[in-house]
Amino acid sequence: MLLYKLWRSFVKEILLLKRDIGGIVIIFVMPLLLIITITLIQDSTFKNLEGSKIPIIFIDNDKSEVSKNIKQELESSKTFELLTNFTEKSAQDAVFGGDYQMAIVIPKNLTKDINSNIDSKVQTIVSSFGLETDSSAVKKTVSKAKDIHLYFDPATNIGFKNNVMNAVNKMVFEIENKKIYKAFQDQLGTTENLEENKNLISFKEITPKKGNMDVMPNSVQHNVPAWALFAIFFIVVPLSINLVKEKSQGTSVRARISPTPYFIHILGKTFTYLIICVIQFLLMVAVGIYLFPYMDLPQFDVTGKMLQLIVVTLFSGLAAIGFGVLLGTVADTQEQSAPFGATSVVVLAAVGGIWVPVFLMPEFMQTIAKFSPMNWGLNAYYDIILRNSGIGGIAKEITFLFLFYIAMVVISLFYERKQNAV
Incomplete structure (x- = not known):
């Protein structure tokens, strides 16, 4: 019975998204434009290509x-x-x-x-x-x-x-x-x-190797995970807006008085947006693998790493969903949730190292970055892509992301119960 109610909650979320064309554009199209634009800019700026002196x-x-x-x-x-x-x-x-x-x-x-x-x-x-x-x-x-x-x-x-x-x-x-x-x-x-x-002392860079080939990080390896993470957290905007809509249209009241526990509605939203997060990530990876080589950019290599990357995506999606649920629960109007959601995601991205590498930040900002869920997700992606880590190597980051989701949902449930206490 609970599984059926969870399925109906999932269907409801899909119907809500189908009616929100702007939200779908934000979720899927904007991140793809961002990753292509930023990667092209950075690659032409920092890579010495022939004819771009x-x-x-x-x-x-x-x-x-x-x-x-x-x-x-x-x-x-x-x-x-x-x-x-x-x-x-x-x-x-x-x-x-x-x-x-x-x-x-x-x-x-x-x-x-x-x-x-x-x-x-x-x-x-x-x-x-x-x-x-x-x-x-x-x-x-x-x-x-x-x-x-x-x-x-x-x-x-x-x-x-x-x-x-x-x-x-x-x-x-x-x-x-x-x-x-x-x-x-x-x-x-x-x-x-x-x-x-000749000089008695010289420098020799030792790089990771894959077979007999040097493994050299490039702009694609940095930008695909970074902007995939940014896209994942941007679901905060449509998710929080839908929660506010439910309150203003009375849907949340009907959900509370129905025999279905309220956490089922939260789980329905969680499963719906987790699927969206995985689709977002797969689209980003597809761009890196199939489109970037036609734009004279390095191909994104995920050989033997896809399972680990999907795991990080799921836990990063949970953290983003938890934050969106809390924002939608606390906000009273769409005018509150939409701007605050977009701004907070940009701030989290800046603090988490999406825009500027953490090591370039002032010392106190580096300390703050350690508490950003985007930084946890980004480090987990980098551990897999650039440092060849397995699931064990990213256990700490995905644990932090999951605990962040639990904390956000628990706070939301307590706030919702307090607001509606008779």
């Missing part, structure tokens, strides 16, 4: 060894397209006006002055060891340090600025080191090959 202005007033080496390094990076038909004044105006991201201006006589300074300092050092050297050369005046001018668009991201400045500093440092080494060779009369003077 960043145009920057390069002005060479030195036209000698150092400036040529810097230019060669920038061109070989495959990140920048160098534009050279500018003066420093026109380059400054173009960059500060927002036409280009940055400009690099190499000063006159940079190579000559670097050579002069290095020769003078090396000769001074060699003479201090009592070795023979040209005394007139030791007294040579050291030239003033040269500045390479970097102009950035005021709207340029600070991370981009730091990366470019670090790259230029590294190039200049390596050039200076080679020149100093060569100057000592000349003074001491050694004949060691400069090419053999």
Whole structure:
């Protein structure tokens, strides 16, 4: 008998959704548009694709060894397209006006002055060891340090600025080191090959492997689970609106006086929206697998992970449903539930790491993120997709999501009973 009542409650929820075309659009269409748009933007921004180089202005007033080496390094990076038909004044105006991201201006006589300074300092050092050297050369005046001018668009991201400045500093440092080494060779009369003077310490990134292939995270692996989770939690809006409608139309009163326990109505909503959450996730995965490759994006790989991903989806859906039930129970009008539901989901997404990675947040925000159900779901997805975890590895996150659902429903039931107590 209870199963029949649960089935009728499920059918009622389906009928309510069929009448709400706007809710269906919010539930299914909007997340798909979001995931496609955001993934395209992020992939073209952070991935160095052929033909998508960043145009920057390069002005060479030195036209000698150092400036040529810097230019060669920038061109070989495959990140920048160098534009050279500018003066420093026109380059400054173009960059500060927002036409280009940055400009690099190499000063006159940079190579000559670097050579002069290095020769003078090396000769001074060699003479201090009592070795023979040209005394007139030791007294040579050291030239003033040269500045390479970097102009950035005021709207340029600070991370981009730091990366470019670090790259230029590294190039200049390596050039200076080679020149100093060569100057000592000349003074001491050694004949060691400069090419053999390599760094004693280097960095090697160790990445996860699948067979003999490196497993490298990409924009699709981050965006599909993140925006699937955002879509799942956005069911808060239509769910809370339907609950408010039931109160305003008297449906909830008939449900309370019927012989069917009120929790059956909650379970009916839970099963209905859990199915919707799974459909949402499968649509997101389908986009990642079948559509993204046609858009020059990486294919979303779920090989051997689909069962675990569905489990996370179910528990994330429970957390979203619990939150929607509480909001719909507390709100008195649709004008209260709809805006608050949409805003709260966006806030939870921001706090949970959907918009900005948690590690980039201030320390106190990182602490707050640990209490966001979206963060639990996102970490569980990432553990499966990026860290190859099994069900045991995500047990903590799915437990938190389930307890969140129980807490929200219990609070809703107590609030409903209190409001309708005679």
